[in-house]
Amino acid sequence: MKKTLLAAGLAVVALALALLHTFAAAPLPAPAPLDAALPPASPPDDMAVFQLPTGVTHRSAAFAYRGGAFGDQRDFAMAAVLVRHPRGDLLIDTGLGRGIETQLDLMPFWFRAATPYTRARPAADQLAAAGYDRARLHAILLTHAHWDHSSGLPDFPGTPVWVTADERRFVADGGWITAIARSADARYEEYAFDGGPYLGFPASHDVYGDGSIVVVPAPGHTPGSVIIFLTLPSGIRYALVGDLVWQREGISQREERPWLQRTLADRDPAAVRDNILRMAAIAARFPDIIIVPAHDARGFAEMPTLPPAP
Ligand SMILES: [Zn+2]
Ligand SMILES: [Zn+2]
Numbered sequence: 001m002k003k004t005l006l007a008a009g010l011a012v013v014a015l016a017l018a019l020l021h022t023f024a025a026a027p028l029p030a031p032a033p034l035d036a037a038l039p040p041a042s043p044p045d046d047m048a049v050f051q052l053p054t055g056v057t058h059r060s061a062a063f064a065y066r067g068g069a070f071g072d073q074r075d076f077a078m079a080a081v082l083v084r085h086p087r088g089d090l091l092i093d094t095g096l097g098r099g100i101e102t103q104l105d106l107m108p109f110w111f112r113a114a115t116p117y118t119r120a121r122p123a124a125d126q127l128a129a130a131g132y133d134r135a136r137l138h139a140i141l142l143t144h145a146h147w148d149h150s151s152g153l154p155d156f157p158g159t160p161v162w163v164t165a166d167e168r169r170f171v172a173d174g175g176w177i178t179a180i181a182r183s184a185d186a187r188y189e190e191y192a193f194d195g196g197p198y199l200g201f202p203a204s205h206d207v208y209g210d211g212s213i214v215v216v217p218a219p220g221h222t223p224g225s226v227i228i229f230l231t232l233p234s235g236i237r238y239a240l241v242g243d244l245v246w247q248r249e250g251i252s253q254r255e256e257r258p259w260l261q262r263t264l265a266d267r268d269p270a271a272v273r274d275n276i277l278r279m280a281a282i283a284a285r286f287p288d289i290i291i292v293p294a295h296d297a298r299g300f301a302e303m304p305t306l307p308p309a310p
Contacts, residue, residue: 022259025067028273030254034200034281041211041231044086049230049238051303052080052123054095054152057295058116064246064295065255076246076295078148080123082306083230087208088138091123091159092228092240093294094152098122103151106179124155131309139189141207141215143242143294144225145171145181153184161186164193164217167224170267174222193217198229199286200278218244218278220271227279229289237289238303239282244275246295251279 056075061068064076081092096119097103104112127134139160142149145167153161161184163171168188171181193203193216201216211231218227221243228240243265245251254276256262262269283291292299 019260023062023066023068023070025253025255027067028254028256028277028280031277031281034285036197036199036285038237038286039198039211039214039229041214043210043212043231043233045233046084046086047212047233048084049232049303050082050084050306051300052082052095052126052306053120053300054078054080054097054122054126055100055117055119056297057148058118059246061247061249062258063261064257065250065253066258067253067255068247068249074247075118075297077297077300078117078120078295079300080152081240081303082123082127082132083213084136085138085208085212089136090138090207090213091140091156093143093149093242094140094155095123096120096148097152097155098124099154100151103147103180103183106176106183107147108176111176122155123152126306129309130306132306140186141228142167142181143228143240144222145174145178146222146243147177147180149242149294150178150181150184150186153181153186158187160189162191163188164224164226165190166219167222167226170223191215199282201227218242218275220244220268220273220275221266223267227275237286239279239289239291240294241279241291242294244272244279245293248291248293248296248298250293251276251283251291254280 055078059076061072062070078095080095083090139162141162171178193205195204195206198204198216205215207213214229215226218225230238290302
């Protein structure tokens with residue numbers, strides 16, 4: 001009896017150690033240097049980009065990437081980004097919308113229990129408070145259709161929601177993880193990667209043909225995840241990488257999510273790794289490009305907030 005108990009105890013300890021090890025640092029091998037010029041862009045003078053913070057989830061660095069510390073508490077940003085462009089404004093993701101509390105009822109109990117969050121003002125209300133003319137909003141462009149990116153869709157009824165064909169299929173058949181996007185009754189419209197390679201990504205979609213807003217495929221986290229490159233008239237460039245990584249160290253230290261998180265959150269962890277390495281190569285060659293993971297407050301800190309109503 002004693003021996004059996006001892007063996008069971010040792011097995012539990014071994015399992016716990018094995019699980020703990022999946023949180024340890026394990027940098028991906030450095031990618032080959034990127035041999036590409038900075039793509040040309042001629043953004044119009046009145047193009048601008050603003051962050052719309054809609055809340056936070058309370059996490060730690062260990063939750064986000066291998067090698068992150070459990071004691072390194074981080075509030076993950078939940079935000080939308082407004083891109084002002086004379087051809088039509090875009091909202092990139094929506095953050096947490098007005099209906100987030102009831103929407104979360106669509107998610108499993110364990111998910112709600114494991115997702116402590118604090119709401120801020122929804123993007124639609126921030127735009128209204130700033131006196132924003134909704135007629136300017138041309139479309140919502142999703143980095144991917146997870147709950148925290150699509151929660152605000154019902155706050156923009158009638159606005160087209162741009163997704164890739166793969167992501168639209170994922171919305172339709174993704175199970176609980178896309179239940180909120182599915183429930184939004186949104187006007188989904190598909191776009192294709194009709195442009196050539198871009199900074200090491202195999203294809204691209206240049207939204208207005210001026211190089212200011214360029215979308216590239218970055219599948220893995222979800223089947224139709226994308227990365228959006230923005231180039232401002234000032235020459236400042238952003239890479240909105242969605243949930244390819246949750247914190248910048250995922251790219252700067254080439255650390256994927258820990259096993260538990262990538263098993264729960266990523267459709268194709270190998271594809272995520274490929275895209276982390278593509279972004280790491282871009283960061284090495286063009287360190288001035290501001291990398292903004294969808295949940296890293298440090299990325300959004302480098303983006304202005306919406307000015308108040310005049
Ligand atoms: Zn996600
Ligand atoms: Zn997310």
